[in-house]
Amino acid sequence: MLRTQFEEDLNKLHDKFYLMGKEVSKAINNSVKAFIDHDKSLAKQVIDRDDSINQKEQDLEKKSFEMIALQQPVTTDLRIIVTIMKASSDLERMGDHAVSIAKSTIRVKGNKRVLEIEQEISEMADEVTKMVDEVLIAYINTDEEKAIEIATSDRKINEYFKSIYRHSIRAMKENAETVVVGADYLQVAGYLERIGDYVTNVCEWIVYIKTGKISELEMKNVTDD
Template identity: 50%
Template sequence: MRKVFEEELNSLHSQFYQMGLMVSESIYLSVKGFVAHDKAIAEKVVNNDHLINEQQVKIETKSIELIALQQPVTSDLRRIITIMKACADLERMGDHAVNIAKATIRVKGNKKNLDIENDLAVMAEKVKKLVERSLTAFIEADVTEAKKIALKDDKIDQLAFELQKRTLNEMKKDSELIFGAANYIFVAGNLERISDYVTNLCEWIVYLESGKITELNTHNTLDNNVF
């Protein structure tokens, strides 16, 4: 029975990792579509969002089944609950990617600033890499790596702040840029929120190993109401 339970738990981890890769791809495509002004890519992100949501439901359903049927001991129960909580954070990251994609779809021939768009692409790549690193750290239960990743969130916050400030300055110089540039601020804000959820994942890794909620950044979005 224990061997079967371990196999099911490993399968749950694998499903979580696959969901994470789906989210990472969604983030990448959403910004790619925005920078390239490619509505077809943006629509793909929006249309595929249900796949991420369905994966979350599958993981949560399987988690509940394991708890109900296997009656796991405390350490195993913590692993299952951690996956459930973490996949909810992944789903929210996917929602922010959809927000970025929708910004691409609603933009119609507005004046653009290619330098700012390039900076958004660079910021997005950094966020995507943090998502992927956090997924690996989660699967490997690597607390040391999780803490290192969480420290990067402040840098993402700074990038968002600088980009938004720069965008506002450009809007003041050129009124024709106002509507299009407002989307730059919106996209940067969504990328910053994704980074916050990466910090959440890192905190779940620490919780998984220690059983204690530890805030790795004081401004994150972690729900402290856990087992």
């Protein structure tokens, strides 16, 4: 009976984590769409929805602590609960970066734009969102191999960041009118790059469920904030 209750509680935790992840993925997508389209109303929606993401993380943490205290899980079960707590914290930070992108949108005031760079940012965001969606499925399936594969795709995100950085600096040098928007491009690409790093953290937690070991899957290029 106790075991059945524990498994039921664990399944609920999984479901809540997955739903939180989908909400974060949507926030990232919408924040970049808002930035590219100069859609301040959509940007405001992302900022307003952040409370919901934060609440989901707090609920997951509270329920995880309750399960550890009341049901005293061991080995794999304990690793799963610890992973949910740690990985939901990573999701929450991804949501924070989506908010930062949305805030960049609200700050931008009809400055001169560089469409080629915006196209690159849009492609980078697609790759990042794909990583987030894939890591959620890998998590649900406890798919260690897929998690390792997703972590390696973070290199592509880092390459996008370097390319956007180069192009933005060049645009700012060639045309003083692009200095303000160029700085925004650099910031947004930086936020996306960090989201990629957090996805890699979640990949590491998936591997931890299977192995009990914390592995460094990809060297981080940007220090955590």
